[in-house]
């Protein structure tokens with residue numbers, strides 16, 4: 001066995017305040033910080049994880065043996081719900097959509113199955129149309145995929161007033177007359193995204209809330225989505241082909257059928273355009289097992305001081321969502337999204353701060369953050385559902 005030379009080229013852990021030195025940080029990252037190598041590299045792009053001495057030692061040890069080499073950083077891979085994907089270390093964190101705060105891949109239920117289908121499509125380079133109620137984590141899942149795999153990516157959100165042509169190019173008027181200036185999307189589509197080492201990589205473009213787009217806005221995308229020859233036509237009529245490997249993801253609240261109950265601003269979408277937008281996946285709310293864990297992580301202080309409210313919130317959320325879906329004896333016209341749950345817990349957290357200790361009926365008080373969004377009829381129905389699962393007496397008007 002070849003001894004490792006003890007020149008001090010050990011690598012230093014970059015986690016703020018740590019400073020641990022070692023020839024290999026692999027175990028340290030997991031043990032001391034609970035970080036995988038890819039999470040660490042995502043936070044500290046380009047940081048070394050093993051020393052030169054260690055690499056030389058491994059190489060020397062292997063001399064004359066036929067073995068596969070130690071995995072290089074470039075062959076790091078990430079496992080997302082059983083779908084393995086390489087991490088593109090050439091791309092920096094800032095070139096990718098960010099991993100949402102506290103994001104965790106679903107681990108159970110329908111949300112796991114749906115999210116995994118989305119990730120599999122993206123991993124294999126297929127476009128995907130991911131639709132479903134607001135707040136089910138559609139954009140979050142696509143962002144997390146890009147962040148975990150270091151896929152260079154951009155997101156564009158449709159709103160009715162937007163001039164989508166400007167995402168591609170715009171006319172500039174300068175001292176020498178008019179000229180065309182091309183946007184980031186245009187460059188990404190035609191040239192890919194350039195890494196620090198000069199190599200170019202195909203982008204993943206997420207078009208969010210596409211069903212809010214008007215037919216005129218969406219028409220701009222028809223050629224780009226052609227299955228046989230993906231093209232982009234410039235302002236002067238020149239035709240460009242897309243950078244090979246460019247991928248698209250679409251998110252929407254409806255599957256192109258428009259707004260059924262008048263609660264969202266979804267429009268009916270052109271069927272032939274929808275047909276070009278890839279495979280359809282309908283989003284599902286997270287199972288409470290996952291959502292509860294994510295919320296406990298986001299509201300750690302509250303979880304430590306008032307742990308029971310998370311169980312009550314889980315039971316009330318299930319009852320409310322069943323009523324919204326029409327799978328209950330009562331019908332409720334409302335949404336209760338992850339953002340809504342965060343608002344409820346944020347109000348609980350404010351009250352805990354104000355009171356200095358856990359006040360009586362804390363969760364019911366926090367629920368006001370959501371109940372106040374409802375009209376009087378729906379509020380009454382929602383209160384009765386909450387009453388059945390949350391302690392602290394019935395909702396009395398003086399409580400609200």
Ligand SMILES: Nc1ncnc2c1ncn2[C@@H]1O[C@H](COP(=O)(O)OP(=O)(O)O)[C@@H](O)[C@H]1O
Pocket residue numbers: 100101102103104105106133134135136137138139140141251283286294338339
């Ligand atoms: N699996 C998850 N882990 C942690 N937070 C999540 C998860 N899924 C969604 N969220 C959070 O829920 C909120 C709504 O997600 P978003 O992707 O905007 O929903 P949608 O696009 O379906 O309307 C965001 O704040 C997002 O960060």
Ligand SMILES: [Mg+2]
Pocket residue numbers: 135138139208209251
């Ligand atoms: Mg969204």
